[in-house]
Amino acid sequence: MTVRRAYLDYNASAPLLPAARAAMLAALDLDANPSSVHIDGRAARKTVDVARRAVAALVNAKPEHVVFTSGATEAATTLLSPDWMMGRAPVRMARLVVCATDHPCILGGGRFPKDAVDVVGVDRNGIVDLVALEAMLQAHDRDDGLVMVALHAANNETGVIQPIAEIARLVKAHGGVLVVDAVQAAGRIPIDITDGYGDFLILSSHKIGGPMGVGAIVGTSDLMMPAPLIRGGGQEKGHRAGTENLPGIAGFGAAARAAHAGLGDTPGLAGVRDHLERSLLTMAPDAMIFGQSVERLCNTSFFAVPGLKAETAQIAFDLAGVSLSAGSACSSGKVGPSHVLKAMGVGDGTGALRVSIGRDTGEDDIAAFERALSAHLARRAVGSEAA
Numbered sequence: 001m002t003v004r005r006a007y008l009d010y011n012a013s014a015p016l017l018p019a020a021r022a023a024m025l026a027a028l029d030l031d032a033n034p035s036s037v038h039i040d041g042r043a044a045r046k047t048v049d050v051a052r053r054a055v056a057a058l059v060n061a062k063p064e065h066v067v068f069t070s071g072a073t074e075a076a077t078t079l080l081s082p083d084w085m086m087g088r089a090p091v092r093m094a095r096l097v098v099c100a101t102d103h104p105c106i107l108g109g110g111r112f113p114k115d116a117v118d119v120v121g122v123d124r125n126g127i128v129d130l131v132a133l134e135a136m137l138q139a140h141d142r143d144d145g146l147v148m149v150a151l152h153a154a155n156n157e158t159g160v161i162q163p164i165a166e167i168a169r170l171v172k173a174h175g176g177v178l179v180v181d182a183v184q185a186a187g188r189i190p191i192d193i194t195d196g197y198g199d200f201l202i203l204s205s206h207k208i209g210g211p212m213g214v215g216a217i218v219g220t221s222d223l224m225m226p227a228p229l230i231r232g233g234g235q236e237k238g239h240r241a242g243t244e245n246l247p248g249i250a251g252f253g254a255a256a257r258a259a260h261a262g263l264g265d266t267p268g269l270a271g272v273r274d275h276l277e278r279s280l281l282t283m284a285p286d287a288m289i290f291g292q293s294v295e296r297l298c299n300t301s302f303f304a305v306p307g308l309k310a311e312t313a314q315i316a317f318d319l320a321g322v323s324l325s326a327g328s329a330c331s332s333g334k335v336g337p338s339h340v341l342k343a344m345g346v347g348d349g350t351g352a353l354r355v356s357i358g359r360d361t362g363e364d365d366i367a368a369f370e371r372a373l374s375a376h377l378a379r380r381a382v383g384s385e386a387a
Helices: 018-028 039-058 072-079 130-139 164-173 246-261 263-283 310-319 339-343 363-386
Strands: 066-069 083-086 089-099 117-120 146-152 177-181 200-204 215-219 224-226 300-304 353-356
Touching: 018 039, 018 246, 039 066, 039 215, 039 246, 066 072, 072 177, 072 200, 072 215, 089 130, 117 130, 130 146, 130 164, 146 164, 164 177, 246 263, 263 300, 263 363, 310 353, 310 363
Parallel strands: 089 117, 089 146, 146 177, 177 200
Antiparallel strands: 066 215, 083 089, 083 224, 200 215, 300 353
16 A cells, blocks of 8 residues: 655645646647747737736736746846846946845856855844845945845745845835845745835746746836846747747646635644644754744744754655655755855754645644654664663
């Protein structure tokens, strides 16, 4: 008999939603290129347009300000560029400020030269140092060009939510441009790009139950845009060339509609997470839950148990039928020290486990986690006594 696994790794990738799968299958029956002007091409174009409206609605944007990409990394690399255009006039981004706990696709600085990138730190809870950020903005000489700030709305490891409205006010006061990595936040907290939530957002399909390999840039306008990363046939208004991934975009749109409709499920998800954390602390009272004292995503718990090696524990959970992460899944399957914890001032070498849940997470999944954790802690205790 096959035992159902407990999937607790939604921040790495959420399972494909039935609605997204259905939308993708329907799109696969459309043989035409969305850029073709005949009736078959127009049917394909309509599928793209419907999805574009759904993705825009998720963050209260205008559909014409959505640019589809191959994923969040491409979106970030496109936006993090010194070279922009305002209509036909060039605009120079002279400096980039990123956050020490950002995802590597932001922290790497995109197309900016390394000496043009500044890293702002965080406090012990993972909240960006606003005083340091303001000092960096004040120190920037506007005569050199504009300053760009790019950071995450919610951390992929801890789930800690940044004060984006406050950050946006600071950036605007200094004439800068704010790019918000909303990959983990979208569909989990309300986002309104028209309400002081930055100038551009980065979204990813597979974090909200859509297919992998598709994402989006969403702006408050398209008057000022970065130089294209991919040039060619002029698709996506020239901002991202290449024939559109029709099935992927269709699935992304369906997932965006579901995520928008499910925003009211937050209290229920938070209740499941809190139950899991109570069980954790009952079994391991010395466990540390990172970001616990500040606002976090309702679905994320990042914790460490003193003396418990995250890599070993992750293997034990996997063998017990529980899928979770030791940090983020963004390094080709490698497990190593968390740069997020290091930036938060947690001692070097601290290993942590991340549980991230979704709307389909049930009592059986949490029970499987509890059994696996209890068994692993018991084995560790026996091993310690033997030593």
